Amino acid sequence: MRRKVGAGLLLLALLGSAATVNLPFGSWSRASDGPILSPQGLGWESAGTFNPAVLFDDGKFIMLYRAQDTAGTSRLGYAESRDGIHFTRRPEPVLAPEADYEKDGGVEDPRLQKLGDAYYLTYTGYNKKDAQLCLATSGDLIHWERKGVILPAYKGNWNKGWTKSGAIVPEKMDGKYWMYWLGTAADKTDQMGLSWSTDLLHWTEATETPVLAKRPGKFDSRVVEPGPPPILTHAGIVLIYNGADDKLVYRTGLAIFDLHDPRRVIYRSDRPIFSPEKEWERVGQVPNVVFVEGMVRQKDRWLFYYGGADKYVGVAEAPAQ
Template identity: 50%
Template sequence: MLKKLPKPILEPSKEGFDSKNVYNPSVIYVREKFIMLYRAEGEDNVTGRIGLALSEDGINFVKHPEPVMEPEYQWEKKGIEDPRVVKLGKRYVMTYTGYDGRIARLCIAVSKNLLSWEKGEPLFPNFPGNRLRPRGWTKSGAILPQKINGEYIMYFGDSNIWIAYSSDGIHWEYYNSPVMKPRKGKFDSLLVEPGPPPILTEDSIVLFYNSANENLVYRVGVALFDRDEPWKVKIRSRRPILEPEYPWELEGHVDNVVFLEGFVDLGNRLLFYYGGADKYVGLATWEGDLTSLLKFVVG
């Protein structure tokens, strides 16, 4: 199984915009540097800003002193949350959550340098509600950075998981039916939500996903979608690959949570960056390549 570092690699600052909680990071590996964009909360009742931190080794990060994204619009007045970043061509595209205090909306922003971001409006404002979520609630999205059949795809949502398509990575249309649902009696029995950006292999699309059961324990699973028909799930892990274990994962701002959003593939070593109890950033590793991990997890 994945090997966790026993202590967080990023913790709240003593003061400032991230003095309360730091968690749910996206990590990009650029020119032999690890660039982390993380959800940051201070003491002002705003649920999120986006902070940035840099590292040479992927473990020891130095924070940028100011947030790189802050709430501006009505639909994000209570916070911007949970960044997931991919590079599409010459630009970086971030999906994030805009929260107005009632509805969590999937939003998108674009940057050339990971510091200055241009935001768009929420992607699917009239998305239908369901058993867990009100109308308009879409929350999160994870974009595959390669095109399939001439289009980018994105897995999104946080009750079920849906799929959306785009020619440019900015403007999206979604398919009405979920492509993945919770499973009764399993670790993912209440809800499922995309984790980091999906990974394309020779015959599959690999999606690490977050989940919760009826006891609101958050764990991480793996699903393999068909490469040519990306709405079809081929296989899902029977057991989670990450679950809360350490005290800082079991108790925090929200107890019993590990929430994966960052993934870096170094070839013979895989790095998984996750939020612990909605308060810290943790790191888990796999010593081997992605093929060996998938063979171990799903056979």
């Protein structure tokens, strides 16, 4: 049985701006009451399978998911599906920690984008000391070539800590690629930055302060983290993001940026559009987490793929409009 999540919540959040903001999707509901991917075995994916990147390509849904063993080391697994719900996994990871900036901690939290004929993967390289935003490329989604750290930790106009969660805009704008990402401000809160590049390898910050900042007293008072790669619509650059409050409950938010200026926010949800409700979203390696990293349009609906409690993969859906 499918259950509506916050029926009408999206419309309520849009009151006062519905005349000027038209979203490409309606209210979210769970497409599956239970996880669509769970930990298995005693090896590399025994502790957690979560935070998936998903795209639809060549008639298939392709998922790269974060898999964690009992030692806490993360690798990226590969799974594919014809219907977007039932996935078949490869027995071995497609990306495992090798570089010094990945050793021991691993490769985490992928975002996946196809640009031209190549696939671009942003991920977090974690060596148990530093977490840094990294890039890899592939021609087949199986074999990956590392491009290294693209946003170093502890550097930047406002970032004082780690860098993570790169969400690349799918088309060039003003001759540049743009990427939203997560950094840590001086007050130890995690907020969203924006950078640009002409080659996807060398990035320059586009703002002196966070492009999407924390909001005290709201669902995103502690963390404002990019979700899946944004989509371009007539309304603007639509970005799903993951927000956490002071109790580190993770919920889903939405922001729209100006098509002519990716720095300018033209809409931001006042309330979350998706929240942890199921037991497997509230109990796991990290409690009370829904963390969206994949977003795919399938005919007349959108599918949103998320990690539940840092242990499982779930999927929500919304009608296309």
